[in-house]
Amino acid sequence: MPNRWALLIGVDFYFPGNAREVQFNHLSGCVRDVDRIEQYLRGIGVHNIERLTSSNVGKANEPGETDGGTYPTYHNIEEKLDGIRGTVEEGDLVYIHYSGHGILRHELKDLDDEDGDAITGTALALADVMAGGAYLTGYQLGVWARRLVEVNKVRVSITLDCCYSGRGHRGPGIVLRTSEDSEFDGVPLESDKAADAAAVAVEAELPEPDTDDDEPAPGQRNATVKRSWLSSPEGCTVLTACQVNEKAGEYRFEGQQGRNGILTHWMLDLFDRHAGACRPTYARLAQHAKSSMRTAMSLDRPQTPVLHGDSFYEFFGTSRLIQRPACIVRVSKQPGSLDTQLTVDVGTAQGVAKGAVYTVYPPSWDLSLPEGQQQAPGSRPHSRNDGVAAPKVRVDKPSVFTSSAIPIEAENIQQDMAIVMGSLAVLDTWSLSKTWRVGVESTGEEHLAQDQRFRATVEDLVKEITAIPEFSLHSRISTGGSPACEFLVSLNRNTRSIEICDGRGARLHRVPAVPIDDEGAVAKVAYMLKHLSRYKALANLDYGRPPDSLATDSYRFELLDRHGQALQPATTDKTYHVENGQAVTVRFANQSTTENVQVAMFMFNATWGIERIYPEDGQPTAQAVPSDTQALLCGLDMYIPPPAHTDDPPDIYDLIRAYIYVGDHPPSWDELLLPDVPPDADLLPVDLPVEPVLEEDLGGGSDDDTRNKKPKRPSRKPHKVTAAIDPWNMLEFRVHTRPSK
Structure with a gap:
């Protein structure tokens, strides 16, 4: 010792x-x-x-x-x-x-x-x-x-x-x-x-x-x-x-x-x-x-x-421990009532919708794991109180940075697990902000009749997708059709695998096919559909767009080369073009004259993961003071991850986004985190790992097969918020990484 x-x-x-x-x-x-x-x-x-x-x-x-x-x-x-x-x-x-x-x-x-x-x-x-x-x-x-x-x-x-x-x-x-x-x-x-x-x-x-x-x-x-x-x-x-x-x-x-x-x-x-x-x-x-x-x-x-x-x-x-993102619970008395109101310090800006479920732990519990040890979905953190069931709450009314919640089975909450001021809420099940239409495509009734495994897989897929509240099943069509849906689940007869495509039938980039003979095939496909939906919803700001109260013209968000010189993006879509292995720096400058702002930078990467690239782990936001010369800098090495299938292109696109907040209580944006989708179906979980655990490795492997290098560091409408809130906004650009010449 x-x-x-x-x-x-x-x-x-x-x-x-x-x-x-x-x-x-x-x-x-x-x-x-x-x-x-x-x-x-x-x-x-x-x-x-x-x-x-x-x-x-x-x-x-x-x-x-x-x-x-x-x-x-x-x-x-x-x-x-x-x-x-x-x-x-x-x-x-x-x-x-x-x-x-x-x-x-x-x-x-x-x-x-x-x-x-x-x-x-x-x-x-x-x-x-x-x-x-x-x-x-x-x-x-x-x-x-x-x-x-x-x-x-x-x-x-x-x-x-x-x-x-x-x-x-x-x-x-x-x-x-x-x-x-x-x-x-x-x-x-x-x-x-x-x-x-x-x-x-x-x-x-x-x-x-x-x-x-x-x-x-x-x-x-x-x-x-x-x-x-x-x-x-x-x-x-x-x-x-x-x-x-x-x-x-x-x-x-x-x-x-x-x-x-x-x-x-x-x-x-x-x-x-x-x-x-x-x-x-x-x-x-x-x-x-x-x-x-x-x-x-x-x-x-x-x-x-x-x-x-x-x-x-x-x-x-x-x-060194792996820290699970957790938000604080506040408890207050409702006016004119003996009932208490529960508020979790996370809201629509961070991807929360009505119906999201959180597990709540006492402030003294340890929400961490030893490095190298993985957290099983649905399992609980370490604590001297192990063996006691932790209560759950469901989001009832989401606001921008806070959400009211109600206990699930409140009568069964044990006294030593009572929800108190300062309790810690950990995401258990997210809720999507709209209904996603999913189609299932087979290769024809004749083939289904001949292949019992194929027929059973189609039936199980239909049953599984129908059971997911946020998914609407599109009628099955024959090959060559074009369903009006966001995702198309296609059963490939030649490879005996299940592929996930976009609504036009094109395979999604860097999403592995799942063999039909895999014992957990249907569960793995369901996991990927939920994961991809969450990623797209966050990328598209489906949970709620920033208000107009914070203009972004006073901030500069750009990409620099290794020498600190500004790169020039394409004028049409603000996309920067770099080469595989190129070192770059993300720069955020607050060019206003009076206001400090709090900033967190995230990368929505090509392997369907969302990672915080700045500030460093443990610090949810960084302060940018009014000064064009005092900027926030984040160094990145841009790499192309290995393909998941032969149709994957040789190049990739990543989205880099800065979340900007003005106010005295800067929020944590770690609720946005998502692990990468692994390139091999064998590494896919059979259940949704609802805790986006920082630094968790979904499949192990050597440094050579790392998918993304870390930094050298009818739908339901989003909840409409009318209460006064601290202003926030975002800036973003895309980075196109091409093979080295």
Whole structure:
């Protein structure tokens, strides 16, 4: 078992001084954060714990601590980390927790494409910064963490419970953890320059990175703004309390003797709920903190925790887990009634229609799997409460980003599985937004009479399709006909297989045929029909189109080549043309003047899968600030997947879409996720894997047969919504990938 090491930093007291143009007020909850985190760590068997704290005990010029070697200063932090670095062994775990003030070292408008994140350009305001001590910048901390990861071969995780901007609404009872008289300090002291030079020297000795992504464009890079390795680390996880333009603070929570950092408190709250079970992932910690700030604290403008790096590792552990998308359940009393109303935080914008079914789990349950282990359809997550049936709810009235739901068999819900505020809802069965017409085509009555297996297969297909509520069976026709339907199921006599075609009878690209003699043939065809319908419904926005309240002319969404130069799409249909294996970059720029927007980018790929390509796993959206030079960038390698049948074309088309949201409660778009359809019918499931599990492998295989490379990162009308909603919209383009010349 690896050894675990922790460095806990809490800054309540700030030494007075006028060395800087900004001032920092004392805080009161940071040392308490350290105390509570230390207590938790010791409870899970961590004994190698270092502390650096400055307590505010009412003294004018000094903290409660008397040993200067324990003050949270730049040099003391460097010394403690050097001590850990000299002691750790390969495979060990290192955790760093900081609670205190933070500040921007550069105005947001001065950062470029390479610096648009929640770490670069920021600094931790340590106890002696007003007296001339150095800030600890995100760049410097990143160099130290990278050295631990790449040289010492340890895994590092970092929590930063601070913020960098004091602007905006100040919530009741909240003390901000940043300077309130200036949002940035761009004047470096000699101590800052020396600290930066030392970090540059350390970085120069580290292994060369494998990519040239951080090479500056000539004449375009501000030489004083260095990119933090923590912005996109490997072997490391970083959880920050908020985005760079938001506030983080400390608050007096019920049951606590004083204030605590809001992020730290909700982290510990989830740890308590997981007592006796495996520890939650960093992604789950961020989700719990975000939802608790909204539901339990009712903040008008809650913090949005930001994750970087390996979000699906368990906290302070070595296990990487597969996280299942889950949405939060809110419970409220109906006016004038004793009945409660259930609301799930997902709606039509994310592909929800009336009739969708969700399984609901208590907030403490672990909705994850060890990496490499698959979740069987309909099975339940791990929990210390295994053996207890989880309740289900059915969506009754979908809205844009929320949906009301009603319990299924409410009288059978056991008390310890009661649906409460903050419960987790996981998709069980989706509902399509319209009726899909499906035809079944055979090769003639004479052949059916001669081949009993064929006749039985046709009968079973008709029965199976008829049983699916969203499907309308089209009458069977003879070969050569043209049914008025979206899908045509064709039985091929020559190959003795079942093929899925479009309404004109042409085989769908990269959809495998299912042998008639396959024991689960009919179930596999039904699975593919449901999967293909879901894909097309989401691609065509059948669940509901964006409102007109958010114009898209202030945003730029484009494809760049490997050198950062804009490619030119076809003028007729906005399709980019690239070659197999070509490296490209997807770029989103917010060219408005005032509004931040939240963005998530998805690829609707040629193998009928929907994958989120940006931001990284565990972070549902990324913030794009108003700046044409501070864009969101996602690198992709474009590859043509192997064919599923001989009629597959040599080229492919992928759809890349950016979902854009303006408001204080950015949604998760992970409900859109769909796995790829495998190229071999043997790899098809016989039931719908309703949980779109992140990173689940439907069929295994080597890297050589990967279908799509991941990023280097009469119908029912859609529900009409009349209530006021936060505006959202989308931009998209297609990418045509051709064989290399």
